[in-house]
Amino acid sequence: MKLEELARPAVLTQPVYEPGRPIEDVARELGLDPKGIVKLASNENAFGPSPLAAGAAEKALRHAHLYPDGGTHALRGAIARARGVDPGQIVPGNGSNEIIELLGHVFLGPGDEAVMGTPAFIVYKLVTLLFGAKPVEVPLRNHRHDLGDMAAAVTDKTKLVFLPSPNNPTGTANDAGEITRFARDLPEHAVLVFDEAYAEYLDEPPDLRPLLEEGRPVVCLRTFSKIYGLAAFRLGYAWTTLEMAQLLNRVRQPFNVNAIGQAAAIAALEDREFLETCRAGNRAGLRQWEEGLKALELEWVPSEANFLLVRVGDGAEVFRRMQEAGVIVRPLAPYGLPEHVRVTIGRAGENQRALEALAAMLNKVLPS
Ligand SMILES: Cc1ncc(COP(=O)(O)O)c(C=O)c1O
Numbered sequence: 001m002k003l004e005e006l007a008r009p010a011v012l013t014q015p016v017y018e019p020g021r022p023i024e025d026v027a028r029e030l031g032l033d034p035k036g037i038v039k040l041a042s043n044e045n046a047f048g049p050s051p052l053a054a055g056a057a058e059k060a061l062r063h064a065h066l067y068p069d070g071g072t073h074a075l076r077g078a079i080a081r082a083r084g085v086d087p088g089q090i091v092p093g094n095g096s097n098e099i100i101e102l103l104g105h106v107f108l109g110p111g112d113e114a115v116m117g118t119p120a121f122i123v124y125k126l127v128t129l130l131f132g133a134k135p136v137e138v139p140l141r142n143h144r145h146d147l148g149d150m151a152a153a154v155t156d157k158t159k160l161v162f163l164p165s166p167n168n169p170t171g172t173a174n175d176a177g178e179i180t181r182f183a184r185d186l187p188e189h190a191v192l193v194f195d196e197a198y199a200e201y202l203d204e205p206p207d208l209r210p211l212l213e214e215g216r217p218v219v220c221l222r223t224f225s226k227i228y229g230l231a232a233f234r235l236g237y238a239w240t241t242l243e244m245a246q247l248l249n250r251v252r253q254p255f256n257v258n259a260i261g262q263a264a265a266i267a268a269l270e271d272r273e274f275l276e277t278c279r280a281g282n283r284a285g286l287r288q289w290e291e292g293l294k295a296l297e298l299e300w301v302p303s304e305a306n307f308l309l310v311r312v313g314d315g316a317e318v319f320r321r322m323q324e325a326g327v328i329v330r331p332l333a334p335y336g337l338p339e340h341v342r343v344t345i346g347r348a349g350e351n352q353r354a355l356e357a358l359a360a361m362l363n364k365v366l367p368s
Contacts, residue, residue: 008132010129010130010131010132011130013129014126014129014130015125015126015129015334017122017123017126018334019042020039020041020042020328020330021039021041021323021328022039023037023039023328026323026328030323030324032326036326037326037327037328038326038327038328038346038350038353038354039328039344040327040328040329040343040344040345040346040350040354041328041329041330041342041344042231042330042344043168043198043226043305043306043307043342043344044225044226044229044231044344045226045227045228045229045231045278045306046281046285046306046344046345046346046347046350047229047274047277047278047281047347048229049228049229049230049264049268050228050229050267050268050271050274050275051271051274052267052268052270052271052274053228053229053230053264053265053267053268053271054264055267056263056264056266056267057233057260057261057263057264057267059263060259060260060262060263060264061260063259064259064260066259067255067259068255068257068258068259068262069259069262070254070255072090072092072257072262073087074262074266075090075092075257075262075265075266076088076090076092078265078266078269078270079092079237079239079265079269080239082269083209083239084209085209085212085239086242088242088245089212089239089240089241089242089245090237090238090239090245091237091238091240091245091248091249091252092235092236092237092256092257092262093235093236093237093238093252093256093257094234094235094236094256094257095223095225095234095235095236096195096197096221096222096223096225096236096237096238097123097236098234098236098252098256099219099221099236099237099238099248100123100124100127100193100221101127101130102238102248102251102252103127103160103191103193103219103248104127104128104130104131104133105131105251106247106248106250106251107159107160107191108127108128108131108132108133108159108160109131109132109133110132110133111133111157112131112133112134112157112158112159113133113134113135113136113155113157113158113159114128114133114134114135114136114158114159114160114161114162115136115138115150115153115154115158115160115161115162115190116128116135116136116137116138116161116162117137117138117139117140117145117150117162117163117164117167118137118138118139118140118335118336119140119169119170119332119335119336119337120140120145120162120164120167120168121162121164121167121168121195121197122334122335124162124193125137128160133159134157136153136155136158138150138153140167140170140172143170143172143301143309144167144170144172144173144174145163145164145165145167145172145174147163147174147178147179147181147182150163150182151182151185151186154186154187154190156189158187158189158190159189159190159191160190160191160193161186161190161191161192161193162193162195163179163182163192163193163194163195164194164195164196164197165179165194165195165196165199165206166198166199166201166202166303166304166305168197168198168305168307168342169307169309169330169332169335169337169340169342170301170303170309171198171301171302171303171304171305171307171308171309172301172302172303172304173202173304173305174206175206176204176206176207179194179206179208180206180208180210180211183208183211183216183218184211184216188217190217191217191218191219191244192211192216192217192218192219193219193221194206194208194218194219194220194221195220195221196220196221196222197221197222197223197225197226197236198226198227198304198305198306199222200226200227200228200275200279201226201227201279201282201304201305201306202304208220212239212240212241215241215243216241217241217244218240218241218244219238219239219240219244219248220238220239220240221236221237221238222236222237222239223235223236223237224236224261224264224265224268226306227275227278227279227282227306228265228268228269228275229268229278230261230264230265230268233258233260233261233264233265234257234258234261235257235261235262235264235265281347282306282345284348285306285345285346285347285348285351286303286308286345288348288351288352288355289308289343289345289351289355292351292355292358292359292366293308293310293355295359295364295366295367296355296358296359296362296364296366297364298310298311298312298358298362299311306344306345307342307343307344307345308342308343308345309332309337309340309342310340310341310342310343311339311340312339312340312341312358313339314338314339315331315332315333315337315338315339315340315341316331316333316338318331318341318358318361319331319341321357321361322341322354322357322358322361325353325357325360325361326353326357327353327354327357329341329342329343329344329354330342330343330344
């Protein structure tokens, strides 16, 4: 008997997530020195982890023989203080990706629907399909979520509504007022999943606490993988109502977040100075890219995050040729954007390398 015959049918048709290519892979394939490769493909923090977080992680290594605190008390306390809510309202996850999966465990099954924009973070769709539910994809307008269109897509079967702001891969955001109105108008059976993976790049991220205080079914997701520079530890969290947190806790594994990451994340939350340095560095990098792209006469979508969606023509070809030049970007055919690539904002030198690779490909010269 073939193993496939034993698998759940949804598994056999499940699309597979394609991550940004790791430096080592590209180096091996193309015979390049990994030290010379620039990775601008996964929206990581180009400025590294906070030194305080790295120090805390090193210290925690000495206790690597012990299981982590499965109740994440210290971490939840630190996050709760940062968010101004009760620690019981915080559910840490193995990346915010895991929380998206936990939401699937709690809410999705055959016959259910999840509303999401397209293009938006692809994991919403993958998780929805994995649980046998139906993704209802609402095309963005001008690369931005149209909340009227999203509301119109909600039916009696809708269980989850995903709204990322800023959105990946477009970098566009919706404002607090429209999000709050949208959330208040949703029917009670539709849980709003407000994905704030890039919130720290906004000057004033929307604060949905009033909705949580009203007891609305809202789950906000944050991550330590982006501005906090801790992607390797896989740490994200939900901040939500107490009732929702209790449901999510029922379906998570006992030790879903590791001890080293917990220690690093607590320290990262305290390192305000590092956060500000990264925000400023990102703003400067965005300006550098915008000027470069203007000179190269390429179109891009104005971004409120740490990446840019750039229209290059043949995205797969540009991805391939930039890779040969030692720069990894993200091709976007899986997001239905074959003419675009997504570039993460890097350090000044990395941005320059990437822009020069693009210029060489287009037979253009960047102004010095
Ligand atoms: C919008 C959005 N949400 C969630 C995530 C997942 O982040 P994590 O590393 O916390 O799983 C990403 C990662 O790229 C993202 O872009």
